[in-house]
Amino acid sequence: MDYEFKQRQAIFRPKVEDLFEYEGCKVGRGTYGHVYKAIKKDSTDKAEYALKLIEGTGISMSACREIALLRELNHPNVISLRAVFLSHADRKVWLQVDYSEHDLWHIIKYHRASKASKKPGSNIPAHTVKSLLHQILDGIRYLHYNWVLHRDLKPANILVMGDGPERGRVKIADMGFARLFNSPLKPLADLDPVVVTFWYRAPELLLGARHYTKAIDIWAIGCIFAELLTSEPIFHCRQEDIKASSPYHQDQLDRIFSIMGYPLEKDWDDIRRMPEYPTFQKDFRKQSFTNASLAKYMEKHKVKSDSKAFILLSKLLTMDPLKRITSDAALSDPYFSEDPLPSKDVFGSNPILYPRREFINDEENEDKADKNQIKPASKRMKFSSGKNGQNMHQGMRQSTAYQGISSSSGKNMNQPTMVTASQQQHHMHSHLSQSLTGSSGHGSRNQQAQQQGQRQTLHQKNMFSNANNNNTAGHSLFNTKGMY
Template identity: 65%
Template sequence: MIDYAFKQELARSRENVDDLFYYDGHKVGRGTYGHVFKAQPKVPSAKYPAKEYALKLIEGQGFSMSACREIALLRELKHPNLICLQRVFLTNEKKVWLLLDYAEHDLWHIIKYHRGAKAKKMPVMVPKGMVKSILYQILDGIHYLHSNWVLHRDLKPANILVMGDAPGVHRGRVKIADMGFARIFYNPLKPLAELDPVVVTFWYRAPELLLGAKHYTKAIDVWAIGCIFAELLTAEPVFFCKEEDIKAQSPYHYDQLKRIFTVMGYPQESEWTDFKKMPDYHKLQTDIKSSQTAFPNCSMTRYMEKHKIESDSPQFKLLVKLLTMDPNKRISCKEAMEEPYFKMDPKPTEDVFYKFEIPYPKHADIKKSLAMNIVDDQNQQATNPQVNQAMNQQLDSEPVNKRLRMGGQQVDLVLWSF
């Protein structure tokens, strides 16, 4: 037992977040298990230099298992492309705060910016060099995790941050965030639904998980990276499904599988050796038969050519290796980084913006951005009322408590040539 006097002295000596930082009223979003605030030190010091920080308040009281996992991993893992945990605060009220890097941008908002340009018939795609640099840094960061026996398990555009040009930060550097679902994988893992019966994004989930795979491999993160890569190339989620977030006790989800097959075609046994051995294969057959669904002439080649990505291009060749149905044949992060795509000009750089002016709006406080989002949705309906309206509304009208929001300032579209 800890001595009572020692506990009292420890409580008195704790640093108080409210004494150290300005953050009240500057909530900019939330992660898997907590709320995120933009903060600045009240009195800059060597310990807390004058710059912007992210303060993450963990939900609930004390150290939950999820908070302990995230903190333990972030304290041990250090890589230029992983979000940096600088300090952990435990208040006398048993609230846990994490002090992290603050990033002005994330891929969800960057892609939304370019998707908005497409909707207004101003096709300004994410620059090729920027796509390459972002992808390389994601692969580098996840390769580091995998080398240390860690799976991220929740890779999606909103969890891929990009540093802005604020003082004291590495401009244009990718930071992989939100380690709330990360797990060490040297021991067999339980299925996702047993571990985390909460709302999880399905669009980036590998087909083997959707078919009830009992154990995780590094290949699930690689699939998600492939989904993000395709989204950067097209400004649209490649496996968009109407119900993005589903509270599921079972990982099986027919609509999401149907979307994958609609884009890529139905897997043949020669392509996926263990396809018929998957736990939920028979459920899939029942659903296909009852819905009378067929997938003729569906292929990734046809899908990407609609988006002006040719099948003989280096980016397409890498994409199909990342999005290989059979997890045993899916490329690794290390192998992907050695692909010819990254050896061609423009080469990937540490600053994904290539020292150009950053055209993307910065994150704004949630209250300030609510009105802007309503106006954006109304404008979206006026400019694009046809077939894609439902998808655009769901993609762009993200719930406030799920994603970081951007400011409402007008920004001119910038077309970079690299």
């Protein structure tokens, strides 16, 4: 690029430090990024925003893919992308999205603690559960309609707006694993052999399915629904997730079968075709799970098997992906027609009980950033930062799981990461700096562990070829027309 042109662009290019007050207001720290709560220096705009600084120099493939997708997506229940700021001086990338005060991970954790202390009314209110599920399904229906698989649905990636114009609105976030699936150049399992966070991974993925579908998102939603009803992760596995190329995991399958029962061929026709079926036969015996059923598990948590909530849950958690309910059909389920009806504000007319996010002290949290969050062990921290932060925000909780714009989900939530070569980062950073200058965009963390160099190159080619060939939202993936 011409040097004088770069100098002229640098003068007119907006800078984060000139537009926002965010110093001392960090609310998220991940392996691959930092998240700040910010307000604009322009006093006429009172809105709160989240700024995510991508770690390192340049931009990863997963962040590049997420920026491209989010610029095309426009739905009330999908995180909104406001702007991308590129700094050539220090090769930093900043992403601006709407700030969300809550997420399902912390909401569920709050109620789990209430149940442990045997407080009255410790369950999540029925209206809130139904409204949350309805909005999640509505957002996923929109993604699937536009041929996008999310591939990483979990409570930490479901944000909920706090007080304000969008109070109680669900925002599906963290699109770093998302992919277009309308015309893949090769099986998705070849490109990304391990997807979806451990406890929310569908059985077909654990059995090595090479051609998976949007049914993997539906299974994850079923897991989230069960967690909302019980305040406990339904398929929690004590063993650590293994960062390996093989998707098979005996202990996680054992946990699923101990609740759902042993999968029979009459219920799942294609189970014999799963790549890991021989290993599955060797590791599991039908007689070990004769007394297991979803109905028994939910009845222990006082959810009756004849309730409409349980009937919908059983459709979402159907073992055979071909028989699993779709998001469109789920939204028409009788569960949503009975009282209490779902609403746009998941909190209804009730006050918001949940604590706000705390600021993070970098010195105290540096060593804690890499701890595994899939075992809920978030610790409270006191805010200690500059006066600007103290004046702007008070009494907020630490957001170790602010996954909507933070890359912390990559390592902390048992997700695989992809190591991208510095040359590839330089190429993508240069491409974006020419395509996105002054426009909107958003991206998140690195993805997938230790992929082969050839596979990374194919990822790159697929990413940029999709902009012209695989667009499903009506215009180029790098076109800002009609967007935020």
